[in-house]
Each structure stands twice: as C-alpha cells, then as structure tokens.
Amino acid sequence: MASLARVRLxxxxxxxxxxxxxxxxxxxxxxxxxDKPSDPSQPITVKLHEDSFQSYLCDKPDLEVxxxxxxxxxxxxxxxxxxxxxxxxxxxxxxxLIRGFCHLAIxxxxxxxxxxxxxxxxDRVITxxxxxxxxxxxxxxxxxxxxxxxxxxxxxxxxxxxxxxxxTPSFFGGNGIVGAxxxxxxxxxxxxxxxxxxxxxxxxxxxxxxxxxxxFEAYNMAKLxxxxxxxxxxxxxxxxGTSAARSSSNTEYFKRGDKIPGLQVNGMDILxxxxxxxxxRKWTVDDQNxxxxxxxxxxxxxxxxxxxxxxxxxxxxxxxxxxSTQDPIRGLQKYIEEWGVANEQELKQLDKEAKAEVDAAVxxxxxxxxxxxxxxxxxxxxxxxxxPYMRGRExxxxxxx
Amino acid sequence: MNPLKGTYLSRRLSSFYLSVSARHSRCNSxxxxxxxxxxxxxxxxxxxxRTKREAGLRTPGIKWADEDSSAPTRIIVGGRETRxxxxxxxxxxxxxxxxxxxxxxxxxxEDVAFGGVFRCTMGLAEEFGKERVFNxxxxxxxxxxxGIGLALMGHTAIAEIQFADYILPAFDQIVNxxxxxxxxxxxxxxxxxxTIRTPTMSVGHxxxxxxxxxxxxxxxxxxxxxxxxxxxxxxxGLLLSSxxxxxxVIFMEPKILYRSAVEQVxxxxxxxxxxxxxVLIPGSDLTLLTWGTPVYxxxxxxxLLQSPPPELQPVIPASLRSANIxxxxxxxxxxxxxxxxxxxxxxxxxxxxxHEAGMTAGVGAEISAEIxxxxxxxxxxxxxxxxxxxxxxxxxxxxxxxxxxxxxxxxVVETLAY
Numbered sequence: 177m178a179s180l181a182r183v184r185l186x187x188x189x190x191x192x193x194x195x196x197x198x199x200x201x202x203x204x205x206x207x208x209x210x211d212k213p214s215d216p217s218q219p220i221t222v223k224l225h226e227d228s229f230q231s232y233l234c235d236k237p238d239l240e241v242x243x244x245x246x247x248x249x250x251x252x253x254x255x256x257x258x259x260x261x262x263x264x265x266x267x268x269x270x271x272x273l274i275r276g277f278c279h280l281a282i283x284x285x286x287x288x289x290x291x292x293x294x295x296x297x298x299d300r301v302i303t304x305x306x307x308x309x310x311x312x313x314x315x316x317x318x319x320x321x322x323x324x325x326x327x328x329x330x331x332x333x334x335x336x337x338x339x340x341x342x343x344t345p346s347f348f349g350g351n352g353i354v355g356a357x358x359x360x361x362x363x364x365x366x367x368x369x370x371x372x373x374x375x376x377x378x379x380x381x382x383x384x385x386x387x388x389x390x391x392f393e394a395y396n397m398a399k400l401x402x403x404x405x406x407x408x409x410x411x412x413x414x415x416x417g418t419s420a421a422r423s424s425s426n427t428e429y430f431k432r433g434d435k436i437p438g439l440q441v442n443g444m445d446i447l448x449x450x451x452x453x454x455x456x457r458k459w460t461v462d463d464q465n466x467x468x469x470x471x472x473x474x475x476x477x478x479x480x481x482x483x484x485x486x487x488x489x490x491x492x493x494x495x496x497x498x499x500s501t502q503d504p505i506r507g508l509q510k511y512i513e514e515w516g517v518a519n520e521q522e523l524k525q526l527d528k529e530a531k532a533e534v535d536a537a538v539x540x541x542x543x544x545x546x547x548x549x550x551x552x553x554x555x556x557x558x559x560x561x562x563x564p565y566m567r568g569r570e571x572x573x574x575x576x577x
Numbered sequence: 578m579n580p581l582k583g584t585y586l587s588r589r590l591s592s593f594y595l596s597v598s599a600r601h602s603r604c605n606s607x608x609x610x611x612x613x614x615x616x617x618x619x620x621x622x623x624x625x626x627r628t629k630r631e632a633g634l635r636t637p638g639i640k641w642a643d644e645d646s647s648a649p650t651r652i653i654v655g656g657r658e659t660r661x662x663x664x665x666x667x668x669x670x671x672x673x674x675x676x677x678x679x680x681x682x683x684x685x686x687e688d689v690a691f692g693g694v695f696r697c698t699m700g701l702a703e704e705f706g707k708e709r710v711f712n713x714x715x716x717x718x719x720x721x722x723x724g725i726g727l728a729l730m731g732h733t734a735i736a737e738i739q740f741a742d743y744i745l746p747a748f749d750q751i752v753n754x755x756x757x758x759x760x761x762x763x764x765x766x767x768x769x770x771x772t773i774r775t776p777t778m779s780v781g782h783x784x785x786x787x788x789x790x791x792x793x794x795x796x797x798x799x800x801x802x803x804x805x806x807x808x809x810x811x812x813x814g815l816l817l818s819s820x821x822x823x824x825x826v827i828f829m830e831p832k833i834l835y836r837s838a839v840e841q842v843x844x845x846x847x848x849x850x851x852x853x854x855x856v857l858i859p860g861s862d863l864t865l866l867t868w869g870t871p872v873y874x875x876x877x878x879x880x881l882l883q884s885p886p887p888e889l890q891p892v893i894p895a896s897l898r899s900a901n902i903x904x905x906x907x908x909x910x911x912x913x914x915x916x917x918x919x920x921x922x923x924x925x926x927x928x929x930x931x932h933e934a935g936m937t938a939g940v941g942a943e944i945s946a947e948i949x950x951x952x953x954x955x956x957x958x959x960x961x962x963x964x965x966x967x968x969x970x971x972x973x974x975x976x977x978x979x980x981x982x983x984x985x986x987x988x989v990v991e992t993l994a995y
Contacts, residue, residue, distance in 0.1 A: 302726075333763030341761035348729055349762060353753050359719045360754065363726020363734075370683070370708065370732070390750075393719030400714065555764040556799050558823035563852060563912025566799065 201227040202473050204286070204444040204507020209515050210240065219244045220515060228448040232430055234437035234468070237455040241447060245517040251293060251446055252512060252523065255285040255505045256530040258309040261318050264538050265308065265325055269482045273542070274325045277352070278339045279306045283477035286446040286504035287410055288313055291378060293446075294453025298373065300348060302361045303380035305340040306410070306476075307350030310380075314347035318537035323544050330544030334551065355381055355388030358407065362394040365405040376404035376460040378453075384415020386429050395433045395467070402466035406456040407433065409469065410443070412476040417489040430471035437465075443472030444504045447511075475502065550575070619877045619982070620837040625857055626808055633659040633841035636810050637855060642817075642846035659841035664834045667809035667842045668697045668774070671816040672735060674846050676705045679733050682820075684710045686720060686737025686774075694739055695776055695835050721747035721773065725754050728770035728825070735820060741777035741829055742786045748794070755825040756800035769823035774816070776832035777805065778870045778933050779979045783832075784972035788979075790869075790934040790965070792829055792910045796943055802826040802851055803910040805869045809840040814849030815908065822851055831869040854914035856921070860903030863993055864921040865985070866944065867931040868907040875904055875931055877982035882989060893986075897993045910940055918944065919951045926957035927995075929988050933979050936964040958995035963988045 206225035213220070219242040229236045262280040269278050281288065288309035291301070303310055308321050316332050324331030325339050332342040340352040348364060351357035361379025368375050385391060386409055398405040409429040413420050420427045430438030437459075441452040452470055459468045475498045479486030486495070512518050553566050553575040562577040620626070627633045634657050641657075662670065675682050684698060684705075690712040692699035702710040713720050720736050727734040738744045744751070751773070759767040779788035795803050802824050806812040812830065819826035857872070858879070867875050879902050885893045903921050907913055922928045928948055930941040945960035963980040970978055 331763070333761060333765065336763050337761040343762040343765045348726075348766065349758075351754070353749055356722060356750060356754055359722025359750070360726040360729065362719070363723035363728075364730055365726075366723065367727050367730035367732050370681075390718045390722060393714070393716040394722065396714055397716065397719055397723060401711075555760045557802075558759075558767070558769055561822060561824060561851075564916060 199227070200230050200440050200442045200473055201225050202442055202444045202475070202502055204446075204502050204504045205510045207445060207447050207511060212515060216245050216517075220517075222447065222511075222515075224445070224448050224451065225442070228442045228445060229452065230428075230430065230440040232428075232438040232440075232469075233435075234439065234459070237439070237451055241451050243447065245512075245515075247293065248508065248512050248517050249526065251289050251450075252505070252508050253526045253530060254289045254292075254313065255446070255508065256527055257318070257533060258285050258288060258312065259505065260530050260534040261312065261321065261537075262308060264322065264534050266478070266482075268322070268326065268538070274339075275327070276338050277305070278325060278482045279480065280478045280482075281306045281309055281476065283498070283503070284410060284412060284443070284474045285309065286449050286507075287443050287472045287474055290446045290449030291408075291453050294450045295378065295457055296375065297346060298375045299457070300346050300361075300364050300368070300375065300377040301380070302348035302357045302364065302377065303350065304354065304357060304382060304385060305350055305352050306382070307340065307342060311342040311344060311347055311350065315344040316342060316347070318534055319540045322538050323541035326541055326544075327546060328541055328544035329547055330541050335547045336551065336555070355385040355391050357381065358385070358388075358391045359394040359397070361407075362398045362403055362405050365398070365403045366401065369401075369403055374461055376406055376457060378406045378408050378456075380408040380410055382415060383409060383411040383413065383420045383427075383429060384418070384423065386432060387415075387424060395436055395469075398467040399433070399436050402464070404460040404464075405467040406460055407436070407467060407469045409471040410474060411471050412474050414476070414480070414489065416480045417484065419489065428471075430469050433467070433469040436467050436469050438469035438471065440471045440473060443474030444502050444507060446504055446508055474504075553577075619873045620834065623838075623873050623876055625872065625876055626838060627810055627840045630659045630841045633810055634843055636814070636843075636849070638850050638853065639814060639843070640848045640850070642848065658844050660844050661839060662809045662842040663836050663839045664806075664809045664812050664830065665695050665697045665699075665836065667813040667840075668816055668830060669699060669701065670842065670844070671813040671820070672698065672701060673704065674817060675733065675735065675820045676701065676709060678846070681731065681770075682709070682733040682735065683727065684735045684737070685713050685724075687715055687739045688712055689737050693737060695830075695832060697774070697830075697835070698737070717743050717746040718750055721750035722754065724771045724773065725750060725758070725768045725825075728755075728768040729758070729766050731770065733770045733820060734772070736771065736773045738773055738775040740787050740832075741775040741791050742789045744773070744775055744791060744827075745794075747773075751795070751801065751825070751827065752798045756798040759800060759824075767823065768825045771825040772816075772820045772828055773826070774828045774830060776835070777829035778831040778833065779970065779975055780833050781975060782972065783970065784975065785969045788970040788975060790829075790932065792827075793934050793938065793940045795827060796911055796940060798911070800824065801911060803829065804851060804908065805829045805831065805910060806908065807831070807869060807872045807906050808834065808838045809842045811849060811906075811908065813842055814847050815851065817846065818848040818851050821848070826851070829869070833870055852909045852912050852914060854905050854907045854909070854917040856903060856905050856917070858902065858904040860901035860925065862900040862902060862925055863927040863929065863989060864903045864905060864918070864925045865929050865931065865989065866905045866907060866918060868910065869933070871931045871933060871980055871985070872904075872906050874980065874982045875985055878985035878989060879904065881982060881986050893990060894994065897990060900993055902989065913940075913944065915947060915951070919948060922948050922952045923955045926955055927992050928952075928956075928960045929963060929985070929992055930960065931963045931980050931985055933965050935967040936962055937967050939964055958992045961988045961992045
C-alpha cells in the first residue's frame with residue numbers, strides 16, 4: 177500500500193505549476209471591485225475571479241455580480257458568529273461538558289453563510305453531521321445548537337439528539353449516517369415539485385459521502401424525474417482521514433452526476449458561493465432544468481471530529497497555509513475594507529458582538545436542565561399509538577404509556 | 578440430510594407424508610407439484626376465511642371510516658356491501674381508497690405503474706395518474722430514503738419493496754432514519770406518513786432471495802411498526818390503518834396468500850387495529866401463536882389433531898385429540914400484543930409459536946423470553962418454537978424448511994404431553 181501511495185502522490189506538482197491544470201481557485205479574496213456608487217444603499221458591482229467556477233454540461237455563471245455593502249457586513253457578522261459558535265463548542269467539548277460526537281465546520285463558513293444568502297426561506301436544506309451553522313442560519317438559535325450539543329432541554333431536539341440531530345422547519349437536519357440524507361433530500365424535493373411549490377432542496381454531503389452508493393441512487397432518481405434537487409458536495413478535501421485523491425477515482429465531484437450538469441465553485445470566496453447558489457436556484461426552480469450538482473471546494477481547519485487531531489493525514493503546514501492565505505472570513509474582511517464599506521475598527525466591533533452573542537447563548541444553554549428521565553420514552557411513537565410499555569434497565573424502570 | 582430427523586413424531590410420520598401426498602390431502606405440505614401461482618390447498622378450504630357477506634362485515638375490531646370513532650361500537654351490517662376479493666385485490670382496494678381520500682398520497686416502487694409483480698397496484702396508475710403511482714429505478718435504499726423525505730414533508734408515501742428479501746439494502750434508511758427521526762428531532766419531524774409494503778414468506782419455490790421472512794430483523798427498531806396480515810379482509814383493514822398510522826410502518830404481505838386467500842371483503846373504507854392480536858379459535862389447553870401464512874398450517878394441524886387420518890392415529894394419543902387449542906394471529910409484530918398472548922398463556926399454561934423465519938433470534942425468541950418471564954409459574958411446559966431452520970432457504974426442500982402442519986402437530990402433541 178505504501179508504495180502504491182507513493183506512486184499516486186508522485187506527480188504532485190509544486191503549487192506554482194498547478195495553474196497549468198485549470199481548476200477552481202480556492203483563494204478567498206480575488207474578487208475585484210468594478211463599480212461603487214457613492215450612495216451606500218446602492219449595490220456595488222464586483223467581478224469574481226475567472227477561475228471561480230468550472231462547469232460540466234452547463235454554462236458558467238456570469239462573473240459580474242452585485243452586492244450591497246449592508247449584505248457584506250451581514251455576511252461577515254454571520255460568518256464570525258458561526259466560527260465563534262464552533263469555537264465555543266470546541267471549548268465546551270474539551271471541558272468535557274459536551275459528550276459524544278461533535279463535528280465542527282471551522283473554515284467552511286463561506287458555504288453555510290453563502291448558501292443561506294443565495295436561497296429563500298421556503299427552500300429546504302438537508303445535510304450531514306457537520307451541521308451546526310446551517311441549523312442556526314435556517315431559523316435555529318445558537319442557544320438551541322449549543323444546548324443540543326450539551327444535551328439540555330434548551331436544545332433544538334430537547335437534548336435527545338446531540339450534535340448531528342438538529343432541525344428547523346426548513347432544515348431537515350444534521351444526519352449521522354454518511355450519505356443517507358441525500359435520497360431523503362430527493363424525496364423532499366419530489367414533494368416540492370408535487371405540490372407545485374416554487375422552491376428547491378439543497379442536499380449537502382461531503383467528498384467522503386460522494387462514494388456512497390445511495391448518493392448515486394438519488395442522482396438517478398432526481399434526474400429521471402427532473403426534481404428540483406441541488407446536490408451540494410462540500411469538498412473539504414478529506415473524508416475523515418483519507419484525502420479525496422486517495423478515496424475517489426474521480427475527484428471532480430461536480431462531474432459525478434453523469435447526466436446531471438455540475439458546477440465546481442471556489443468554496444472559500446463567499447461571493448462565489450452565494451452566486452453559485454443563486455445560479456443553482458434559478459436552474460432548478462425558475463428554469464425547471466432538473467437537478468444540478470454543486471461542488472464547493474473548501475477546507476476544514478479542525479479534525480474530522482473531536483477525537484481527530486487532524487494532523488495525522490495532512491501536515492500542520494498545510495493547515496497553517498490554508499488558514500493564513502485562504503481563510504473565507506479574512507477574504508471577506510479584505511473586500512469590506514478595500515471597497516470602503518467599513519473600516520477595521522467597525523469590523524472589530526462586529527467581532528466583539530459576535531463573541532458576546534455566542535458567550536451569552538452558551539451561558540443560557542449551560543443553565544438549561546438536562547431532559548427529564550420520562551422524556552427518554554417520548555417521541556418514539558406518535559402520542560397514544562405507543563406499545564403499552566417500553567423496557568428500562570430494570571423492573572422499576574419499565575415505562576408504561 | 579433429513580431435516581425432520583430427531584423429532585419423535587416426525588420419524589413415525591415419514592410414511593404418512595408419502596402416502597398422503599399421493600392423494601392430495603388438505604395437508605398442504607404434501608402436494609406433489611404445486612401450481613405455478615403457488616396455490617395452497619389448506620387455504621382454499623380454511624374456515625378462518627370469511628367467505629360470506631355477513632361474516633365479512635362482522636370482522637372483529639372493524640372500524641368503519643364513516644362512523645364516529647367516539648361513538649359506541651356497534652355492528653351494523655345492513656346497507657354495507659362486500660365483494661369477493663383475493664389478497665392482492667384487497668390490498669389494491671385499500672391503496673385505491675388511500676389515493677382517493679388523501680391527495681398527498683403517492684404509491685411508488687419497482688414496476689408498480691403497470692401493476693406490480695403481484696398485481697397489487699393494477700390499474701392504479703391509470704386511475705390516479707402517473708404522477709401519483711409511478712415506477713422507481715431498482716434502488717431499494719433510494720426508495721426508502723426518498724419515501725422518508727416525502728413523509729418528512731407531510732406526504733403519505735406508500736412505497737413498495739418488490740420482495741421482502743430486497744428490503745435489506747434499505748435497512749439503514751428504515752432503522753436509522755425512519756424509525757429514529759421523531760426521537761432525534763425531539764418530535765420536530767417524523768416519517769409517520771411512510772408505509773413500506775413488501776411481499777414476504779415462502780412461496781414454495783422462491784429459494785434464497787424470494788422466500789425469506791425478515792420481520793424479526795426490524796423488531797429492535799423502536800419507532801417502527803411491523804404488520805403482517807393473514808387474509809384479504811385483514812390486509813385491507815390493516816393496510817389502511819398502517820397508511821394512516823402516524824408512525825412509519827412496514828407492511829409485509831404473505832405472498833402465497835395473494836391469490837389463494839379469498840374472502841368477502843367490505844367495499845367501504847374501514848380499519849383494523851394495529852398492535853392487537855386476534856384470537857381466531859378460543860381454547861383452554863394450549864396457545865398456538867402465529868402470523869401470516871402459517872396461520873393456515875396451524876389450522877390444518879388442529880384438524881389433524883382432532884381427527885387424525887388412519888396413518889397418524891397410532892402416534893396421537895386419544896386423550897389429546899379433544900384438547901382445546903387457542904389459535905392466535907399476532908398480526909402486529911412490532912409492537913406485539915403482549916397482553917393478549919400473556920393472558921392466553923396464563924389460562925392455557927402452554928405456548929407454541931410458529932413462524933417461517935429461522936429460530937435463532939427470530940420473533941419467537943423475543944416472545945418466548947417475555948412470556949416465560951410473565952407466565953413462569955403458570956407454564957406447564959416449555960415454550961416451544963416451530964420455525965424455519967437456521968439455514969438459507971434453499972431451492973430444493975423449501976417445504977421441509979418452512980414449518981408445516983406436521984411439524985406444528987408434532988410440537989403441539991409434545992407440548993400437550995409434556
């Protein structure tokens with residue numbers, strides 16, 4: 177195996193030469209200002225880097241996009257808040273207040289926040305276990321997420337689910353079984369089509385899950401029935417501890433839908449992710465072209481889960497380089513400052529607010545009690561349709577409905 | 578290898594086997610060349626089937642959809658009609674009612690648009706439209722996941738898995754998603770609108786991948802219901818209950834009964850209760866518990882016990898022939914009706930469980946453990962299980978693998994004489 181690995185890794189080119197092979201940029205700050213009206217309420221016109229997208233069986237999105245200064249600031253604040261929340265979860269886990277499984281999305285904020293800014297409230301989202309930011313952005317609360325991680329009543333699933341199990345009316349959860357959420361997303365979008373809703377479903381999964389059989393089953397059904405499903409591969413380059421190149425015969429995940437057109441997107445530049453999401457929404461809902469595959473090329477700074485230091489299958493230098501040169505929040509910060517939307521001081525103020533908001537939510541969540549013992553037996557069956565009893569550990573614990 | 582070797586009665590019975598098979602007795606396990614559609618002789622003449630209008634309308638536990646459920650139960654048979662249907666027609670009838678009454682209902686699965694391999698969805702696509710009754714690719718895990726997604730959106734999803742043997746690729750979706758989503762979302766979401774229909778049990782020549790009974794695999798999946806009907810009237814009422822039950826249900830249809838079981842089925846919309854067993858024949862000396870196809874083998878065994886043919890008379894003590902055996906159809910496997918079974922065994926002191934799946938960790942294991950705990954001091958004999966062998970279902974000798982009337986009779990005699 178070791179020799180095989182060497183053979184496969186041998187052709188790796190120095191970073192500078194890789195430009196010859198055209199692929200999307202993952203630098204967060206390459207978008208250029210084109211036109212900025214003097215009225216701050218008017219949208220700014222910017223041009224995305226020409227390597228922000230790669231397409232398969234479809235045209236690339238227009239590179240010129242418009243965005244208001246206010247929206248840039250909102251996105252900045254949300255990305256900072258999401259990162260703060262994940263950092264708080266990390267600290268709570270290390271303090272042994274959060275138990276069980278916990279997967280953090282630090283480094284991938286441009287995907288969750290960009291997605292939310294490109295869709296409507298009535299669109300649906302379903303994702304895998306790296307789900308905390310989506311849950312908050314789709315109508316949840318930080319207190320609800322942290323409370324769930326802590327296993328408290330204030331949690332969004334009343335403390336009965338934990339990290340992977342948080343839902344809102346338009347967010348069909350965190351899902352812990354790798355790839356299992358993808359056909360569910362296809363079913364959700366079938367219902368949208370059936371009801372004639374002008375909405376679509378974003379079914380997210382990672383580069384690791386891309387190799388699950390049921391992902392291909394879902395592709396096939398969605399294309400066969402022309403469902404408004406946007407399959408979103410968050411390619412953070414590692415499926416647990418195995419790099420994409422070592423796990424996937426084809427690492428161009430946007431091309432893996434066979435007849436489903438695909439778009440590979442710079443997942444570190446939030447203007448590119450938001451624009452791609454808008455493109456996908458138009459493709460599936462307005463133009464009724466059937467499903468589309470989006471691949472966001474992104475990066476996770478931390479390990480796969482809390483038990484993975486994240487340094488055994490990649491170098492510390494690689495993580496450090498990504499953090500220092502391609503961070504999505506820093507990229508947006510640079511846009512805001514260079515385009516004169518806000519200055520460093522004003523952004524620092526937003527950072528402070530984000531931290532304060534998360535800190536307050538953590539304290540509230542910590543103050544919430546754990547679920548009652550009797551709640552162990554609720555929500556297994558619909559109320560009043562339960563079996564007469566469920567077993568506990570011993571006779572006294574048998575719960576009778 | 579003789580699979581019957583080792584049981585006292587069976588050894589003595591081997592000559593009986595051969596002699597009756599020649600004259601096509603009602604003992605089903607002996608028919609020499611079964612017809613291609615899997616005709617089961619014991620079903621045709623079963624007294625359990627309700628073949629008269631009056632009897633069909635007086636099915637115990639029947640709940641008419643057009644009657645107020647809070648009103649006192651009354652059985653009014655006037656003004657209601659029945660039609661002669663076999664099981665697949667009754668199932669089709671139930672789905673047709675569900676499609677007509679609830680616009681969000683969709684029926685999908687492999688080949689269902691042209692009627693399905695067992696004809697259960699015949700004509701539904703023409704009647705209700707191709708958008709509501711449609712074929713899926715051969716994609717069981719995808720079908721289950723897709724159905725769960727639909728159910729999460731509040732739809733009524735009736736999925737068909739073409740054979741219960743093929744449900745295993747969907748096992749993860751059913752156990753990890755459908756069964757758990759209510760709990761893990763703290764009640765926020767549920768897949769209650771999902772019903773998965775699937776043909777189950779042996780057909781005589783189905784072999785490894787068309788004759789299995791996988792109901793036991795789902796028994797530990799709290800949040801799920803598992804239902805197995807025994808006849809057309811039961812199939813229609815239990816299927817409508819399953820479709821409307823606010824929990825995900827796996828509805829397993831014994832495939833040999835699709836054509837062979839015929840009853841006068843009420844044409845109105847009605848339901849039969851989930852989670853409740855039905856006492857088919859009351860008795861006081863032994864409880865015989867089963868579900869699905871073996872219900873009829875049990876009935877045959879009871880006839881053999883009562884009036885054994887000359888070949889059997891030497892091995893069935895005269896004192897046992899008048900024993901009153903209580904025959905119970907469990908109907909719901911999860912949750913199973915502990916109360917009815919325990920109450921029965923407390924009276925009879927003896928329990929024989931019959932199912933087609935293998936013995937090890939089968940549904941019978943769970944039931945016998947619970948009953949021995951609850952009825953320990955009332956039991957006069959060990960709980961006995963008559964099941965398929967712990968083998969893959971081979972192409973040849975399938976009839977020796979499934980529990981037939983002779984093996985059931987053997988277990989009943991041994992348990993009575995214990």
